[in-house]
Amino acid sequence: MALTLSMSAFQAASSAYIFFRSKRYWVFCSPGTGLKAAPPAARAGTAKARSKHRTAHRIGFLPTMKRRSLSRLPARVPSESPWPNGARYCKINLSAKTAPREDRSMAKERDEKAITTRSQDYSQWYQDVVLRAEMADYSPVKGCMVIRPNGYALWENMQKALDGMFKQTGHVNAYFPLFIPMSFLSKEAEHVEGFAKECAVVTHHRLGAVEGGGVGPAPDSVLEEPLIVRPTSETVIYAMYSKWIKSYRDLPLLLNQWANVVRWEMRTRLFLRTTEFLWQEGHTAHAAHEESWGEVTKILEIYRRFAEEWMAVPVLTGVKTDAEKFAGALKTTCIEAMMQDGKALQAGTSHDLGQNFAKAFDVKFQDETGGWQYCWQTSWGVSTRLIGALIMVHSDDQGLVIPPRLAATHAVIVPIYRDEAGKAKVLEVARALKERLSASGLGIVLDDRDTVSPGFKYNEWELRGVPVRLEIGPRDVEQGVCVAVPRVPTRELREGEKRQKETLALDGAPEHLKALLDDLQKALYARALQFREEHSYTIDDYAQFQADIEKGGFFWAHWCGSGACEAKIKDETKATIRCVPFEAKKEPGACMVCGAPSEQRVVFARAY
RNA sequence: CGGGGCGUGGCGCAGUCUGGUAGCGCACUUGCUUUGGGAGCAAGGAGUCGGAGGUUCAAAUCCUCUCGCCCCGACCA
Numbered sequence: 001m002a003l004t005l006s007m008s009a010f011q012a013a014s015s016a017y018i019f020f021r022s023k024r025y026w027v028f029c030s031p032g033t034g035l036k037a038a039p040p041a042a043r044a045g046t047a048k049a050r051s052k053h054r055t056a057h058r059i060g061f062l063p064t065m066k067r068r069s070l071s072r073l074p075a076r077v078p079s080e081s082p083w084p085n086g087a088r089y090c091k092i093n094l095s096a097k098t099a100p101r102e103d104r105s106m107a108k109e110r111d112e113k114a115i116t117t118r119s120q121d122y123s124q125w126y127q128d129v130v131l132r133a134e135m136a137d138y139s140p141v142k143g144c145m146v147i148r149p150n151g152y153a154l155w156e157n158m159q160k161a162l163d164g165m166f167k168q169t170g171h172v173n174a175y176f177p178l179f180i181p182m183s184f185l186s187k188e189a190e191h192v193e194g195f196a197k198e199c200a201v202v203t204h205h206r207l208g209a210v211e212g213g214g215v216g217p218a219p220d221s222v223l224e225e226p227l228i229v230r231p232t233s234e235t236v237i238y239a240m241y242s243k244w245i246k247s248y249r250d251l252p253l254l255l256n257q258w259a260n261v262v263r264w265e266m267r268t269r270l271f272l273r274t275t276e277f278l279w280q281e282g283h284t285a286h287a288a289h290e291e292s293w294g295e296v297t298k299i300l301e302i303y304r305r306f307a308e309e310w311m312a313v314p315v316l317t318g319v320k321t322d323a324e325k326f327a328g329a330l331k332t333t334c335i336e337a338m339m340q341d342g343k344a345l346q347a348g349t350s351h352d353l354g355q356n357f358a359k360a361f362d363v364k365f366q367d368e369t370g371g372w373q374y375c376w377q378t379s380w381g382v383s384t385r386l387i388g389a390l391i392m393v394h395s396d397d398q399g400l401v402i403p404p405r406l407a408a409t410h411a412v413i414v415p416i417y418r419d420e421a422g423k424a425k426v427l428e429v430a431r432a433l434k435e436r437l438s439a440s441g442l443g444i445v446l447d448d449r450d451t452v453s454p455g456f457k458y459n460e461w462e463l464r465g466v467p468v469r470l471e472i473g474p475r476d477v478e479q480g481v482c483v484a485v486p487r488v489p490t491r492e493l494r495e496g497e498k499r500q501k502e503t504l505a506l507d508g509a510p511e512h513l514k515a516l517l518d519d520l521q522k523a524l525y526a527r528a529l530q531f532r533e534e535h536s537y538t539i540d541d542y543a544q545f546q547a548d549i550e551k552g553g554f555f556w557a558h559w560c561g562s563g564a565c566e567a568k569i570k571d572e573t574k575a576t577i578r579c580v581p582f583e584a585k586k587e588p589g590a591c592m593v594c595g596a597p598s599e600q601r602v603v604f605a606r607a608y
Numbered sequence: 609c610g611g612g613g614c615g616u617g618g619c620g621c622a623g624u625c626u627g628g629u630a631g632c633g634c635a636c637u638u639g640c641u642u643u644g645g646g647a648g649c650a651a652g653g654a655g656u657c658g659g660a661g662g663u664u665c666a667a668a669u670c671c672u673c674u675c676g677c678c679c680c681g682a683c684c685a
Binding site: 114138194263265326346347348349381450453454455456457459475499608 | 609634642643644645646647676677679680681682683684685
């Protein structure tokens, strides 16, 4: 494309030439001649042409034309200057992006309409989905995010479902303060160790004017004891428990709180790890260890059911190793899910705290015999991270996929029409349909914008993850039907079928739609489970493991139980033991690393 | 805290090497034609080029200093 011509040739020929410079083309027009590109010439004159070109700058004015005006250039340049300032040449800026038409429209399709695909760049895909579906956005504060209405609606539905399950099992909600006296954190040794590095500390209680303008902490407002912003609430809550619990009759105490917490993480990712996040933390106190352990497993079962039945995310349940457990707990149990890149995500934890915190905070009760005993405690939580899990398990290259049971909007109705008369007729039917579906308890949106085309709406609602789209056009109105398209197929596609399209009779539409939503919920779970199974391997050879871990997935392997072998594996492969699964069958074997005997396989994976 | 990258209309970027009227695509506004898979044409609005100094007739571009963000590592749900 390098078209270079000397200035003298330009002057002599008095016709239009194109100079190549960087990514720009300079078009010089002379009076009375047509525009034409000069033939590719030798590059020899390049340096000279450059200096001439700079001269040209000084000759006068270079009006810049917008690319779209290019087509309006007269075939023959009139002898009068076309430009207001009398210049007889113009500059056209043709950057890399303003290439020939076909290329541009393809680039447009690729760069601006579609999201990054999972195979191109998984974490970019995840970001694209979250931002484009308007689930969340970055905030002015580094590491923090704004949860937008689309994301928050999902969280509200999760809260509703979980809260119901907690209440059903005898838990009640309360709220404890955001600030914790700094000294509280140091009462449980392991706990400090675990959280000290990521605590935000409040040291002042007032701002004052600062020299040179602005505001800063007022020097005379230093707090006597600094406060920390809760990274979790064990300490404040148990300080209160020690006040409230006196007798075995006060037990069990089963509290939960919905709250925000702050952990000053070094690296953050939307929903998966942010400096501030929303969660639920349950804190219970019991009279005996077997009772508190019963609570731990009961809650874990609630988490498992919620993940599988509501989120349609299959999870493994199990116990964390000592290296991975909660700081201050005797034992940590967890649910672990597999993302589409084969990495594991801890989706919820339920801890057996034993009497560790009871001793640190003096949480004691008198038993039937009048003797004093320390309580047995548990704590458990799930966070907005679940939203990240949900996205990474179900969504695809079209965008978000929300399982029907958690969706705020179950279906969107897209009306299709050609003219005003048709529009009126179709909209009338669409509105009636919306009323009937909404009345049956479903979240329905009628997208009657006429500023965008139906195709645009299809793509937009798919991006937002709405489970079902209902299309109503003139043909459908005549036949008393609508076309339902599930976000993800609920059955095998037929020959020549690009997308699953179901024709639903408008009569009984609520029932038909509900059935389709049920099918979709099941299909999503089945698909996720199948993915996990296809990416789970049993493995005995460590060398093989080191190679295979690169491709992701869950690896069921024997492990002797020593922290040394666990650390070695983490060092060498970045894989951790996600859990010692409950559902694993007992099976004697030899540790993958050291060969020492092992009773069952544990699950290794790289994790978020 | 180490290594890398980037700050230019709302978003994504070109232009910086070689100083010379701030551009492109998307989005937005208006009008007409469109509408069963991301519509077309036309006309418009919108940027003190992250900030502060300096060099120059002239700085997005060169020099100095700053601030911020993103990515990759060490920590974590």
